[in-house]
Amino acid sequence: MRLHPHGIGASYVGSVHWAAVLESISELRDHYEEEEEARMLATSDHVLLQCPGPRLLYEPVQATKAHLLASIPARPVVDRMVARYFNAQGVVPGILHSGHFLREYQKFWQEPAVMPCIWIGLLFSVMCVATLYQQSIEDPADPETPERVRVFREQTLHSLVLSQYTRGGEYVLETMINYLICESFMSQDTEIGLWLVQGIIVQLALSQGYHRDPQKFPSISPFAGEMRRRVWAIIVQMDLRLSSQMALPCVLKLQQYDTAEPRNLLDTDFDDATVELPPSRPETEVTPVLYSLAKGRIDKMTGLVNDVVNDTQEHPYTEIMELDRKLQEAEASLPPIFRWQPLSQSFMVAPQIVMHRVLLQLAIQRLTIWLHRKYLAPPYTQPRYQYSRNACVQAAIKILEFQQIVLEETQGDGLLYSARWARWMLLSSRPRAVFLLGVSILCYYIQLAKSRPDVSLDQGTGAKIHNLLRNAYPLWLHSTTVSREARRAIDHLSLMLGLQEQESGTPFTGSATATPQDTEMSLDQFTWDAFEECIANFPASTAFGSEFMGPSLPSSSSATSISTADLLSMNLNTPESGGWMDRGAFKP
Incomplete structure (x- = not known):
């Protein structure tokens, strides 16, 4: 919890947020508080002409149904966007049945004025998601795309308001889910407004009984019931995802709903006339909902872990280890196609599937950090906590290795180029928080290793961390989605790493690394919005200004020390060195 100066208010993030980890590095906290106070004062006296939050929460609507219809592009243009939406399998959640939607789509073009405003809003939301997806793979980018996205987003929210969406009804949840997806990927930073919109979606779904399995209600047809299960599964996942991004408790609890998982079915397996749903296809068959099923199994663990780490009461270590065991079981229960394999063993696997494996692994590694990050702190140096520290x-190392693989392999000659939407997607606000968490954990551990003799960093682990951090900064710098969070966090981390900014536009240069004066403080004390300017280089000569001494991690049997000179003497970018580029050897 942090009170903002001059009566501006307070902000809170949970102890597992990456910002809370960085707060444990005292010189960063002091520097940040001075800068944050100046920033808050500079912005508090000005009315923002364009609010950065979700437009649904702020924008008055004066449009009419006629205005909405007049702004729809020509049918050939809309046809292409609708096709793109339904063909982006795995990128777009399977909340719409393709056959059912296309029948209503044909009806719309026959009599546009007859269709309700909310269905028109659904169509606009489909066009907005499809255009954002196209933007992520355009090369070069179409300069008109941002304007199209703006129009489609605004017409979506106009449709929602004109339809009085707070009353619920058909198409409302599907439209709002698509709308929230658009807002999420257009947001450069963590935006609490997204969490609030998700809360509205949850409450609307509860009010319409989506939290109860349709099989208990004979009035709901098999088709409608299965689509409700698909929609509910996405709502639960989005609640977990946005809550974890904010490091705040989830809106939904497991005991509040009994809706079953959707079945692993193709849209061609059932439709409006289906009397009895067919059984699920085997999990070796990829359908539009298989990834959602896989993600749901990890998300169940997210809910359990989230409850523990956000609980104000202390939990015994045995409970933490039990959750760790369950997390490993959840990973083992993933459909075979979504279990991680090194890229060297995945040449015949579709890049889209590989990217889904990466996203699942990022979720798993994040939960591992949430469970065990407390035991990095100095009060937990006893041998019984060694497993948690390691x-x-x-997990933090793996997160940065995945980031490196994705950003490298989605280049023009990379193995994942055809899934290059992931590069854009992974640097949006939600997944980016996972990468910042990984960076924060490693930097915090570096400071402990430098300042305390009872905290260790063996030579191999130290070299790997050095290489990952050195490569992370240019990647953030050259990202096309540079956010206030990313810029400010990298800037503050540069202070801890002994880097100082020279003239504008020049790389950072090295200086002596400052020794932290207060690394024994709790990890639970900070609220930090994040990073400011990505630096152009991460000079190896300044990454670790002092040697790391102490007993080794479990992977090493003897105490070691590693200096900057030692690190520089290693060729860490070659497969022979065992660095991240040796993709075949990387097995999370």
Whole structure:
């Protein structure tokens, strides 16, 4: 919890938020508080002409149904966007049945004025999601795309308001889910408004009984019941995802709903006339909902872990280890197609599937950090917590290794180029928080290793961390989605790493690394919005200004020390060195 100066208010993030980890590095906290106070004062006296939050919460609507219809593009243009939406399998959630939607789509073009405003809003939301997806793979980018996205987003929210969406009804949840997806990927930073919109979606779904399994209600047809299960599964996942991004408790609890998982079915397996749903296809068959099923199994663990880490009461270590065991079981229960395999063993796997594996692994590693990050702190140096310390550091390393693989392999000659939408998607606000968490954990552990003799960093682990951090900064710098969070966090981390900014537009240069004066403070004390300017280089000569001494992590049997000179003497970018580029050897 942090009170903002001059009566501006307070902000809170949970202890597992990446910002809370960085707060534990005292010189960063002091620097940030001075800068944050100046920033808040500079902005508090000005009315923002364009609110950065979701437009649904702020924008008055004066449009009419006629205005909505007049702004729809020509049918050939809309046809292409609708096709793109339904063909982007795995990128777009399977909340719409393709056959059912296309029948209503044909009806719309026959008599546009007859269709309700909310269905028109659904169509606009489909066009907005499809255009954002197209933007992520355009090369070069179409300069008119941002304007199209703006129009489609605004017409979506106009339709929602004109339809009095707070009353619920057909198409409302599907439209709002698509709308929230658009807002999420257009948001450069963590935006609490997204969480609030998700809360509205949850309450609307509860008011319409989506939290109860349709099989208990004979009046709901098999087709409608299965689509309700699909929609509910996405709502639960989005609640978990946005809550975890904010490091706040989830709106939904497991005991509040009994809706079953959707079945692993193709849209061609059932339709409006289906009397009895067919059984699920085997999980070796990829359908539009299989990834959602896989994600749901990890998300169940997210809910359990979230409850523990956000609880104000202390939980015994045995409970933490039990959750760790369950997390490993959840990973083992994933459909075979979504279990991680090194890229060297995945040449015959569709890039889209590989990207889904990466997203699942990022979720798993994040939960591992959430469970064990507390035991990095100095009060937990006893041998019984060694597993947690090692698990936390290794999870952070894996997160940055995945980031490196994605950003490298989605280049023009990369193995994942055809799934290059992931590069854009992974640097949006939600997944980016996972990467910042990984960076924060590693930097915090570096400071502990430098300042305390009872905290260790063996030579191999130290070299790997050095290489990952050195490569992370240019990647953030050259990202096309540079956010206030990313810029400010990298800037503050540069202070801890002994880097100082020279003239504008020049790389950072090295200086002596400052020794933290207060690394024994709790990890639970900070609220930090984040990073400011990505630096152009991460000079290896300044990454670790002092040697790391102490007993090694479990992977090493003897105490070691590693200096900057030692690190520079290693060729960490070659497969022979065992660095991240050796993709075949990387097995999370």
